[in-house]
Amino acid sequence: MALTPLVYWAQRHEDIYLRVELTDAQNIAVCVHENTLQFRAQGRGAKGQNDYEFSLAFLLPVKPEVSYKSTQRQVNVTVRKEQRGWWERLIVQERKPVFLAPDFDRWLDESDAEMEIRQKEEKKNRVRASRHKEEGFVSLKTGYLFVYNLVQFLGFSWIFINMTVRLFIFGQDSLYDTFHTISDVMFFCQILATVEVLNAAFGAVRTGIIPPLIQVVGRNFILFIIFGSLEEMHNRPVVFFVFYLWSTIEIFRYPFYMLGCFNTEWKTLTWLRYTVWIPLYPLGVLAEAVAVIQSIPIFDETKLFSIPLPKSIGSSASFSYILHIYLILMFLGLFINFRHLYKQRKRRFQTKKRKAN
């Protein structure tokens, strides 16, 4: 004959919770029929291993669907009230059956339950508000990055197209006046590029700060110190090669970032962004090194930026000493960024391959 397990109950405005004291319950059958809950299971209760069962005729209508979860120690049953509200007792019968008792672990009186609902709602509202704020911030960041990348893309495209067209029209002659025709836009783009260091520093993009710092400091050194401050360098063909190599990568890199802002990609563009640098980077550093070497006699002659020294040592040290050190730093910078870009390339293509599998 089936025994009756101990049953503990608690309520909320919308639910009834029952905790049936049965360990390792098996063959559980729970249903609500004509507003009465029928429970049957095998398990270890107060009177040992046995068949256990009980039924409860609820005080007010409940929904026929019941959910339950069996743990090693008990069976938790949840019944939904047909109408939201607080019941003065659980069952129709006024006298409480002996197997039924309040579940003090979950027990709340009506006002506490209301408070719980209010707290839950407040938490939900807080989560919703912070999500809205986050979404607002994300879209602001995306908009800012998109505009930044667009401006750089337009700038470098103008440089690249202008130089290419001039090369076709004027041939070799175009190599000698690159600085005069291009430098203003290049100054603008390269000053703006310092933003990339800030983006990395403030976490606007997922990358380290060192690679963009090397890139921005390296290029601006060449642009402002070597080319900008020495008129003698303005008509040298090396300006053409440096500017052309810089802008070639950027016409792929910036549109790649622009698509990335909308979580989109165009496979060919991704491939170009993570491949074209392989020949361009060493060539770029080589062209920059040629520019530095060509500038050394000019700095020596003009004494521009020479470092004043105490009279006992000599009158001044030529800036070319700094340039010799810079030449070494350049190859160190090349090594760091080449390795960084190689890792980025591997990460990108490996992830893609894994995703495709």
Ligand SMILES: CCCCCCCCCCCCC[C@@H](O)CC(=O)SCCNC(=O)CCNC(=O)[C@H](O)C(C)(C)COP(=O)(O)OP(=O)(O)OC[C@H]1O[C@@H](n2cnc3c(N)ncnc32)[C@H](O)[C@@H]1OP(=O)(O)O
């Ligand atoms: C400490 C100071 C020392 C100074 C020493 C000076 C030494 C000088 C050495 C000089 C060497 C420089 C030579 C150089 O000037 C020569 C040339 O440029 S030659 C031409 C060829 N050049 C190139 O190919 C390099 C081009 N540049 C770059 O690739 C980047 O500038 C670089 C910083 C090198 C690498 O970029 P990054 O680390 O950002 O890698 P990723 O592009 O893969 O981006 C990583 C993730 O961030 C997202 N991201 C990055 N930027 C943006 C952006 N603007 N908008 C949106 N998203 C961005 C990107 O999408 C990646 O995200 P995810 O991984 O999720 O896709």
